[in-house]
Amino acid sequence: MTKYTIALITFSFLTAPNLHAQENKTPIYAGAKATEKHYNVVYQLNSGEQKKIEGTLKNIGNALNDPRLKGKVSIELVVHSGGVEVFKQTNSNLYKDKLLSLQKQGVLLVMCENTLKERNVQKKELMPFISYTPSANGELIILQQQGWGIIHP
Template identity: 55%
Template sequence: MKKIACLLFATLLLLSSRAWAQNKPFSPSEFHGATADKKSYKVVYQLNSDDDKTIKATLKNIMNALEDPRLKGKLKAELVVHGGGVAVFKKTNPYESQVKALQAKGVILAECENTLRERNISKDELFDFISFVPSGNGEIIIRQQQGWAVVHP
């Protein structure tokens, strides 16, 4: 019985060492990123900050995703704005051309109505080409449950 146990242990040790040896070290030159093998992808970007750097980075991130050669023509994107993020849609701020460029590429632009009510902001203060959702958080929750990736830069 002792010989069988030792033989079994030796066999397991040999098999595990072979499996370990098959795992090659990571080689950066062999890695080229994920393959976009699906027909389409969906992403919702969340913006809830009025910080200029955060706003610019978020807009740039969306544009970069749309221009990624793996995703080009396969990506449906939505920008959900709430809280301080409302700054990106205000007529008095300098983001109109960037936001219009995203919309021209098919990005859905959605502003949270709760934010407008809580901050006493009129829809007239915002660009007239954006859409509205009752709740930014609600939109994100629903989209995530529908299979959309959620990005919060």
């Protein structure tokens, strides 16, 4: 064997345990640090599918319950297009309690008036505790320019 081969084999034996030990170490990550004083986020809901609605409402609840964000987050739910289903009184058995709970926790529930016109939906058909915006797209554009995060589950 050459000196080079012996050196290579020796180096391999000496470094192999360190490489193996590094591979077995599980990195510890506790999530991003909430270093800002306050966070603003808008959730966009434009689907009437029950799973999508329920998932969006659950995501909002998860954000409200995240210990890093407790007392530091403002949330708005902007609904348009097929998402109008979440606010319909006919679906109140499905979503009313959850919506009221989110609203009680400070979530602003907002319906697009353009959607109501396009779909011939009257405000009296919707739950009485929601708010309105002329245009969901306009709302999202304005909030984004004001620094709000936009989440579209």
